[in-house]
Amino acid sequence: MIAGGVRVLNVGLPLIVDGVDPDAVVQLDWRPPAFGDADAARLMASLDTERTAEANDRAVTAMHAVRPQLTSIRPAREVVPGLAEGRLLLHAGPPIEVERMCGPMLGALMGAAVFEGWAADGDQARALLESGEIAVAPCHHHQAVGPMAGVVAPSMPVVVVEDGGRQAFASLNEGLGKVLRFGAYDDEVITRLRWMREVLGPVLDAALRRSGPIDITSLVAQALMMGDEGHNRNVAATSLFARRLGPAIAVEESGTEVLGFLAGNDHFMLNVSMAAAKLATDAAVGIADSTVVTAMSRNGVEFGLRVAGTGEQWFTAPVGPADGLFFPGYSIEDANPDLGDSAITETLGVGGFAMAASPAITQFVGGTPDDALATTRSMRRITVRPHPAYSIPSLNFTGTPSGIDVLKVLDTGVLPVINTGIAHRLAGIGQIGAGIVTAPPEVFQQAVRGLADRRSTV
Amino acid sequence: MSSADALSVRVFPRLYRDSVTLMALAASAQKADGVVRVGAVMATPANLAILAEAGMLPEGLAASPDDLIISVRATDETAADAALDVAEAGLSAQDAGTGERVEVLPQTLAEGLAVDATCTVAAVSTPGTYAPVVVEQALRRGLHVFCFSDNVSVADEVRLKRMAAERNLLLMGPDCGTAILDGTPLGFANAVRPGPIAMIAASGTGAQEVSCLLDAAGAGVSQIIGVGGRDLSEDVGGLTTNVALDLVLADPGTEVVVLVSKPASPAVADALLARLGSVGRPVVACLLGLEDSDGAVTVRGTLEGGAAAAASAVGLELATTSGTPEPPPATLSARGVVGLYTGGTLASEAKVILGRADVAAEILDLGDDKYTAGRPHPMIDPSARAEHVEAAGSRADVGLLLVDLVIGHGAAADPATPLADAVRAARAAAERDGRTLVVVGSVCGTAADPQGIDGQRAILREAGVLLFASNAAAVRYAVACASQPPGSQADRQEELS
CATH class of the missing domain: 3.90.1710.10 (Enterococcus faecalis V583 domain)
Known part of the structure; x- marks a missing residue:
């Protein structure tokens, strides 16, 4: 009766598939999506359509085509x-x-x-x-x-x-x-x-x-x-x-x-x-229905996110300082909240998304090349597809993950990893360290609302 | 700076390490006791300037950009030297990595499908708040859905069932407990034999009881499609039932269709019966509480009646005993009849039969939200019911206790033992008060179930439970007892001996 046979994706309690042949079950390690915002989760599911997938494909194709x-x-x-x-x-x-x-x-x-x-x-x-x-x-x-x-x-x-x-x-x-x-x-x-x-x-x-x-x-x-x-x-x-x-x-x-x-x-x-990277990601700005991120940026007070389908609208949330490694004489108490447009590199698929390429700086993510590889692999979970130009050896020459999808970020709860320099909070002292930040969840929760508003008015 | 007064520096000529490696090294060396600050840098002019700024560069230190410097400021020289030793050891750290990659378990539907694209059914038992989200994701990916989650609004149910119907997909539930699809059991289901009878069920334990009675009669099922308790309500309008009908009518293994539901909306039931009457094969509508009738559709008001009609459609008859002869009606020491059920539809069936006989009784569905609040369903955690059973033993007004026991996939590993213990305790309590508590019941299950029906029955019998072949038979026995004229303690004991 069920075309293809009964093969079960189990979302929740293992006892539900108590009587099913284990070979016919994929058990998910499911977590509440959208960082626990049930309304954002519902919008995420409603936007997860063929139309969105096509728009995202166009967006990423456009970004990757820029040279x-x-x-x-x-x-x-x-x-x-x-x-x-x-x-x-x-x-x-x-x-x-x-x-x-x-x-x-x-x-x-x-x-x-x-x-x-x-x-x-x-x-x-x-x-x-x-x-x-x-x-x-x-x-x-x-x-x-x-x-x-x-x-x-x-x-x-x-x-x-x-x-x-x-x-x-x-x-x-x-x-x-x-x-x-x-x-x-x-x-x-x-x-x-x-x-x-x-x-x-x-x-x-x-x-x-x-x-x-x-x-x-x-x-x-x-x-x-x-x-x-x-x-x-x-x-x-x-x-x-x-x-x-x-x-x-x-x-x-x-x-x-x-x-x-x-x-x-x-x-x-x-x-x-x-x-x-800005020239490349700008190619996707304004592609209707696309949920692909076109900019991530910090002004030292707020984190800002832009998404292809919402054009030039910013989704913002307060940002904290990056935790990381500090130059001699400095600590997190001296750090300014995260700052700079440089996360445009991660938006395209390098930086934190290419950690696997850079054994020398793996200390930021745990210390071993295995950890760096794991970081890059986790970014695959929130992106549309690898960047064809940025293939790296430790990924068996697959490209770095590229095209952050707001819906995937909400679904997986995995936030984009951003490598960053750390500025002293007082003007003029300069860089005092470097480290990793993740984008704040709130900007993705806001973005899905913005995308849904846009969709319902079309 | 601070009160620290020891500054020690080591220079490693022509040794290169990346700055990030060095910052990590410094951060770990800085944790040692007595250490105020550690700097580890390549001795470029810029880095030397940073060290100088931090007060960590001794005057006149000679170092070239290819040299590595570790500088430690500490409370005393010993601490500084110890920290330098730690940092130096870190420069030649051995590889402790295993080289193994940790596989990340799939977390989302999309990731699950990426692991195995051949999945056809999503089973959803997340908290109700998120169930509509997961169900929508599954339907959009072309999966049938078995939704065990409850606490889903009617509006969501209707919206999602429309979405499923448009895609010709089954949305079983929300609050669906039981299904057997092409022989694969989901949720609470019994190991019943395969056969030609398809069941479409808006009630989980109802489907279990009918399928187990059929199994005992030698008749098997082709499918059990749960639709969720609200499918035949006015609001939902049988959306899943109709998709299920399309599927079973196209299923070559199905000859007879049985519909099982608690009372349905009359308008929905009428429309459904009209469709069922013209499907060209035997149809039994087991709609609890309706009058039995025989027309284009055979309508039965009890589960047992529905099972009997379905068995008869394939030339078989239901078993009449549970393995021991049925006793004559007992004379009760008190008039009160109490039913403590774990299966909701079994409780409903009891009410129907008691109602038809005009016998007043107190029938509780302990799986109902108002009793479970925060605890697992009593089919999973039998202790919830045990408390009620024990309490019934101390009630002077109760002469007969009706129970069910549902086994099968998903149910507790040995639900009979806690029930038997509770029955013993209840009967002993009654005994102490000079009363006798008659306990009557049935086991819903099959010999092939993981718990095994024979062993579970034996445990209950040993505790003095009178067992019947079906819930309906047990309830009829209760009716017979309750209809006896009240007798003395002596009479009653004579009859039971």
Whole structure:
């Protein structure tokens, strides 16, 4: 009577299948879904349709089809929409009022205002920011991303990645220590930013023009084979970048200086791969009915999530500090709540999702390569399918898990794992450690409500 | 800094470890007693600056970027050196990994199907709050559903059963206790022989009783499809019953169809009987409490009557005893008849038979929510009923106690023993008060059940329970006893001896 024979998926009490041949039973280790929010669970089930599956397939196909090319490095005001005129600064994360900003973000914005010459000092900058005479907006609203405070000012050089007529941008990485993205803005910081504007940007731009665009997907794929995971470890990618562009940089005036800077900054490529990830995930924005995540981002107060089917809407929840490993002299008490647009890398399928590629940093997830593998495998449970470009040896050359599905996160209760740097909560001290955070459950519970609202009004 | 006053540093020339490895090493060395802070870094200019900032870089230390430095600040030199030893040992830690991967058990329906895509039925026994979610997921993936969970709203039941019907899938339940699909038992079901009789049941123990009576008669079942107690209500309108009918009518192994339900909504019953009357094969509608009638559909108001009609459709007759001759009616020392049931439909059948005979009785379904509250069903945990049985022994107004015992898959491993113990205690209590408690019952089960019906019967008989071939027969006996003129203690003892 039952086509295919009676083979039972048992959701709950084992005694229900007491009399069934054990070979015909799959027992689930079922847990309440949606982090215990029964209403969100019901919406999750109602959205779990063929239509959603098709939309998610389209979304991930679109993301994977993007092949970001690093083409140039230009002043932000020339290329980033909205920065050509007026006084606008971009920051990381979902939107936030100046009054609610964390120390490092406010410090970075004050520093950027001084750097732009809009304010003589920090106090004046703060007054202009608080009065709204200097406007702020999320990078994500301007096709851009930035790590930590993520501040982009009009005269800063930004990397330009493009594919098929679309563009995405990111600031240039300043290195570790006292840097603007951790809220420092003393003379040392401003001087370095000026050098980056006057020397680093133009030299790299000229070198790029000389050598031709760089395919970032290939470069990141290669780096994953060399022990990077693409978020907290970028030494392989940065080395590949310097090697690729080295000959063209060397012939420029100040080329040696620039090469020296790259040699001293393991994370230079992070910003470039973030821009590339942004360009890829943006390809899925607005795909109706899709429940695939297109952005995860933190502003130091709140975590923000965007989903393909809800377009540019943010779902936000308070965020805490990352627990992790700290530099000598610091502890979790010093840590700022999680910050930065860099989780765009996990959104595409690298970073925490590629832990299995990076034996060197497995201490973040338990200490052994087996633990790293388990972390990557667990991300398979919440994603649509592997990224075809990012195949890694320890997964038998399967791609890294890619395309976070809100419905799967709710169904499994598995939260996206995000590798992250940890900023000191006071502006200007800088990075004090690195570790792992998971996205807060609330943003997924909100997202499914947003998706369901959208569905019912269509 | 702090009051700590010892700073010890070790330099390991030209030794490389990744910074994350070193941070983990430092974090573990820092846990030692007397240690204030540990830094472990490659001696790059940037890292040396961080150490200096933290007050952990001795003046004039010579180290190149290829060297590894461990710096410890502690309360005294001994503690600092001990921590350095621990950290140094960590630099050459041996592999303790087994290389084994821990398989993650599937947690969700989708993951279960990824493990085995050939699954066809989802059995759902989650808390009722989440049951509609899991059921919807299963239906959307094309699975039939056996939903044991209860506390599901009627609105959800209707919505999900419509969804199932559109997909031609069975949604058995919510609150479905029993099914046998193509010989595979789910929930509470007995090891009955295979045969040509299909049962569609809105009542779990009803289906168990009818199938066990048929089994004893030598007749087997092809299918038992539970539909949930509310399927034939006005609101639900027989949605699953109709899908089940489609399936059993297309089942080549089915010759006779038996419908089992507690009283149904008249409108739903009429529509169903109209459909059942034209299916072209024998149909028995066992609808508790209805008048028996013979038409296009054979209607019976008791489980036993339904079983007898179904057996007769395949040329067989029900067994009349449970293995011992039925005794003559006993004279009761008190008029009160109490039924303490674990099977809800068996309790309903008792009420029907007692009602037809106009005998007043107190019949409790101890599986009902109001008695189970927070405890397992008495078919799973027999102790719940045992308390009631013992209490009945102390009641001067009770002369006869009716019980059932349901065995089979899902039921307790040996439900007879706790019942027998409770019966002994109850009878002894009555005895002490100069009364006699007559205990009457039946065992719903088969010889092939895991508990074995013969052994379970023997245990009850030994405790003095008078056993009958069916619940209906036991109730009829109770009716006969209750209809006797009340007698003296001496009369009653004579009759029982």
